Amino acid sequence: MRVLSLFQLTAGFSSPIGENPIFGLLQLNMGVVKFPVCEVLFDHSLFSSLDELKRFEIARGMLEDANLSFEERRFPDVKSIYLKALPAWETIVEDKGLTAKISSLPPYQRKFSSGYLYTKVMERGLEALERLDEKSDAINGYMQLLEQTTYVPHHRGDWFNRLTILLIRVDKRLDAAAKLLLRGIRDHLVRPQHRLELCDRLRRISNRLTAPTRKQITCQETSWTVREPVVVEIRGKLCPTEQSGRSGFHVMFMQQDSASRVEELALTHYLEAGFSQGVHAEGSLFTSLFGLLCWDIIYEQPIANVFRSKYQTAPLDLTCPTFHTSRKAAIEAKIETITGQSIADSAAACLAVWNQQNGVHTPVVSWDLIPSCEYLSGLLHCFQPRQLGRIVHRYANDFAAVRAGFPDLTLWNPVTKALKVVEVKGPNDRLSHKQSIWIDFLMDIGVDVEVCHVVASGAKRKSSVLEDV
Numbered sequence: 391m392r393v394l395s396l397f398q399l400t401a402g403f404s405s406p407i408g409e410n411p412i413f414g415l416l417q418l419n420m421g422v423v424k425f426p427v428c429e430v431l432f433d434h435s436l437f438s439s440l441d442e443l444k445r446f447e448i449a450r451g452m453l454e455d456a457n458l459s460f461e462e463r464r465f466p467d468v469k470s471i472y473l474k475a476l477p478a479w480e481t482i483v484e485d486k487g488l489t490a491k492i493s494s495l496p497p498y499q500r501k502f503s504s505g506y507l508y509t510k511v512m513e514r515g516l517e518a519l520e521r522l523d524e525k526s527d528a529i530n531g532y533m534q535l536l537e538q539t540t541y542v543p544h545h546r547g548d549w550f551n552r553l554t555i556l557l558i559r560v561d562k563r564l565d566a567a568a569k570l571l572l573r574g575i576r577d578h579l580v581r582p583q584h585r586l587e588l589c590d591r592l593r594r595i596s597n598r599l600t601a602p603t604r605k606q607i608t609c610q611e612t613s614w615t616v617r618e619p620v621v622v623e624i625r626g627k628l629c630p631t632e633q634s635g636r637s638g639f640h641v642m643f644m645q646q647d648s649a650s651r652v653e654e655l656a657l658t659h660y661l662e663a664g665f666s667q668g669v670h671a672e673g674s675l676f677t678s679l680f681g682l683l684c685w686d687i688i689y690e691q692p693i694a695n696v697f698r699s700k701y702q703t704a705p706l707d708l709t710c711p712t713f714h715t716s717r718k719a720a721i722e723a724k725i726e727t728i729t730g731q732s733i734a735d736s737a738a739a740c741l742a743v744w745n746q747q748n749g750v751h752t753p754v755v756s757w758d759l760i761p762s763c764e765y766l767s768g769l770l771h772c773f774q775p776r777q778l779g780r781i782v783h784r785y786a787n788d789f790a791a792v793r794a795g796f797p798d799l800t801l802w803n804p805v806t807k808a809l810k811v812v813e814v815k816g817p818n819d820r821l822s823h824k825q826s827i828w829i830d831f832l833m834d835i836g837v838d839v840e841v842c843h844v845v846a847s848g849a850k851r852k853s854s855v856l857e858d859v
Contacts, residue, residue, distance in 0.1 A: 424750045426689045428697045428705075436502045436698070449475075449507035456514040465518040472515020479508040483538045493540045498706040499695065500541065509541040516552070525560045529553060539579060544790065547584020550574030554591060564595050565603045572606060581791045583824040589614045590823070616830035619813075620840040624659050627846070652816040652844040653798045659842075660812065665801035667768065673796030673828075674756040679770070680785040681754030682740040683728065683778065685747065687720050687786070688754060703751050709790035721786045729779035736778060737770040768804030780835045795824025797832075797839065811839045817846065 437443040452475050459467040482488060482505040492503055500506050512535060519528040532553035536546065550570060557567035571592040574580055580588070593612040596604060650658075653670045661668050669675060681688065688705065693716050696705035707713045714721060728736055741763050748757055760766045770778075784792055797813035811832055813825055821829070821841065832839040 425701050425703060426747070426750050426752055428689050428700065428702065429692055430697050430700055431692060432695045432698050434695070436499075442504075445504040446502065446507065449478075449504040449511070453507045453511050453514070456511050460514050460518060465521050468514055468518035469522060469524075472511060472518065475508050475511040475515070479505070479512055480534075482508060483540070489538075489540050496707065496712045497543065497710040498712065501706075503541070505541045509535070513542070513545065513548075520552075520556075525556055529556050529561065532556070543579045544581065546577060547574065547580040547588070550577070550580065551584060551587055551591075554588070558591075558595065564598050565600055568592060568595060568599050568603050568607070581788070583791065583795065583822075583827050586614060586616065586827060587823040616826045617833050619829050619833065621843065622840055623843045623845055624656060625845055626655050653814045655844055656812060656814040656842045657799055657801075660799065660801050660810070664803060664806070665808065665810065666803045666805070667765070668799060668801035669759060670799055671756070671759055672798055673793060675759055675769075675800050676781060676796060677785065677793070678755045678759060679740070679778070680782055681752065682743045682766075683736065683782055684721075684724060684786065685743045685754075687717055687724060691717050691720060693717065704753050708753075711788065713789065714787050717786075721783070725779045725782055728782060729775045731775065733771050733773060733775060733778075736775065737767045740766060740770060769802055771804060772802040772807050772809040774836070777835045777837065780831075784831060792828070795822060795828045797825065797828065809838060811837055813839075813841045815841060815843050817844075819843075 437446065452471055456468050456471045456475075459465075459471065488505070492500055492505060512531060516528045516531040516535075519525070519531065532549050535549050536553070539546070550573070554567045554570050554574070557563045557570065571588050574588045575585055575592070589612060592607065596607060596612060599607075657668055657670050688708070693705065693707075696707045696716075698706070705713070707716065744760065744763065744766055747755070797811045799812040799814060800810075801812065802809045813821065813829065815821070829839055829841070
């Protein structure tokens with residue numbers, strides 16, 4: 391089993407082999423599981439020595455234990471693992487030679503270092519310290535993480551957020567928090583959704599800062615905002631029970647004598663209002679359009695070291711900035727083609743990929759969301775070429791950042807060419823920063839987008855538009 395585990399090191403995404411190695415390999419041998427066809431091309435080993443591989447395996451075992459303990463809410467056990475890993479992590483980040491070596495690697499290759507895995511253990515440990523109410527130790531830990539930029543740099547926005555929240559709410563050190571917020575806003579490694587959150591937090595505390603600290607803040611660093619979408623309300627009968635889920639409890643509403651989540655209630659409403667097609671799929675449908683339009687760029691470009699096995703579901707750098715930089719010419723040519731040709735031509739290209747690749751295990755296309763060629767063609771004809779080009783650019787530029795936050799519902803009518811994207815909110819729910827940035831982008835490219843609040847009958851109105859369902 392350990393050999394099979396090592397075999398899956400380069401899977402990158404959830405793989406049927408990794409979830410149950412023996413059963414997965416049997417399915418693969420029977421032809422039940424299909425992987426994308428790609429060119430395996432690499433010019434160096436992931437590990438320079440057996441000792442390096444052993445250190446990686448030790449760190450990976452600790453991370454697995456920390457994650458399992460955290461999921462089972464055994465926070466003292468997570469803390470113990472964190473304290474055990476801390477000296478090893480400190481030794482690694484203080485090693486200038488090793489740091490220089492790892493920093494020279496692209497981000498996706500750094501994931502195969504013990505330092506990367508120990509940094510993930512640190513994250514889990516700090517989350518556990520917060521839940522154990524050991525906030526001062528958590529503050530010190532987040533400061534340690536931010537002092538290095540080599541390992542897990544794409545999480546720096548999360549670290550700035552957690553640290554500044556602790557400084558404001560626990561230590562009441564507003565000026566120190568403001569200086570860290572400024573540092574995070576100016577950090578080029580912080581992703582847009584986190585930068586927006588840091589800007590909002592700095593704006594909220596700016597009037598409570600001392601005069602010297604306020605002078606360090608420029609208007610530009612607190613004025614970044616996103617456009618406000620159209621907001622509508624629909625009303626329904628509140629169900630007396632709640633339904634549990636991965637993210638907690640969901641408020642339920644009655645729909646045709648059965649309990650429904652707010653997204654299902656809203657989907658029914660819009661389907662009755664002129665849209666013949668609609669899905670509650672969040673970003674999966676738009677991600678699938680990107681995957682179909684760019685299948686050749688994702689799987690057929692001869693990029694070294696991103697495919698190290700023919701059993702990968704995606705290139706190792708798909709979620710890294712190097713995905714765009716190493717394929718820049720091909721991506722720009724693809725966008726130029728999409729924006730310059732008719733929607734019928736783009737639809738034909740997508741349909742060709744759909745027919746050839748349907749069922750292949752991939753994170754970029756959800757085949758079950760596209761049941762037929764007619765269904766896919768009808769959806770694509772509701773877009774303008776310029777909109778598809780902008781969508782491809784957004785996904786190709788930072789796939790990891792845009793996977794989350796897309797609105798809940800996508801609705802369209804192939805006859806009228808109407809397209810609408812809707813974020814559904816239940817009682818006391820509000821937009822996240824990731825959602826706000828996605829909505830701002832969709833508005834910018836001309837997609838009809840709105841936020842739909844589902845409220846209980848008799849509740850106070852939040853907008854001027856109100857419909858009963």
